[in-house]
Amino acid sequence: MANPPEVRVEEKLYQNRYVVDAGRSHIRIVAKDVPSANLLAMTKLCPAGCYSLNEAGRVEVAPDGCFECGTCRVLCEASGEVEWNYPRGGFGVLFKFG
Numbered sequence: 448m449a450n451p452p453e454v455r456v457e458e459k460l461y462q463n464r465y466v467v468d469a470g471r472s473h474i475r476i477v478a479k480d481v482p483s484a485n486l487l488a489m490t491k492l493c494p495a496g497c498y499s500l501n502e503a504g505r506v507e508v509a510p511d512g513c514f515e516c517g518t519c520r521v522l523c524e525a526s527g528e529v530e531w532n533y534p535r536g537g538f539g540v541l542f543k544f545g
């Protein structure tokens with residue numbers, strides 16, 4: 448029996464689509480003077496690369512492409528630094544299965 452062809456995770460993720468709800472971000476950062484370790488960690492942990500660190504040392508979020516995995520929601524719940532809601536119906540990630 449032949450092995451199935453190898454497919455890279457990045458290629459599979461590229462099959463997904465994302466519908467932007469312009470002006471209605473479903474994730475918002477509630478900034479504190481100093482970002483928590485968990486919020487800083489999101490710049491490395493978010494599988495969609497939505498979090499980044501700006502030149503001022505602040506964490507920013509650009510949720511276009513978010514997989515709605517909830518990692519940032521869970522990790523930043525205690526600090527209250529992330530407001531997270533599902534996108535409105537018809538917006539957000541559209542997963543391609545198969």
Ligand code: SF4
Pocket residue numbers: 474492493494495496497498510512513514515516517518519520
């Ligand atoms: S829900 Fe997941 S994919 Fe979306 S911004 Fe948070 S960590 Fe990234």
